[in-house]
Amino acid sequence: MFEDQYVELLPARTTMQTVNVTGAGGFGGPGGAGGPALALSLVANVEVVTQTSTATTVFGDAAAVNEVTTGDATSGAADATGGVGGAGGAGGAGIG
DSSP: OOTTOOOOOOOTTOOOOOOOOOBOOOOOOOOOOOOOOOOOOOOOOOOOOOOOOOOOOSSSOOOOOOOOOOOOOOOOOOOOOOOOOOOOOOOOOOBO
16 A cells, blocks of 8 residues: 555654754954165265475485374264064954
8 A cells, every 4th residue: 555655763862952063253364574774884084185205405305294294084884674463364354
């Protein structure tokens, strides 16, 4: 009488239930490194000196000497600050 009918039965311990999947978002990426800095302090000691030395002779060779002394030059302090690092990336969205 039921030869052409089929029934599927579940095992006795099987239950149907809802599964909730949640998770936190991923971490944000690291920030970028700051830019390099270069500090220079230059000094130049330039003296404009007119040299005149007169030599006269009656007999033989004459020697004339020019001598110039300049002062010291001191360079000032040099400071530099590198560029600011980039901001970190935003974290990923969570599941929920």
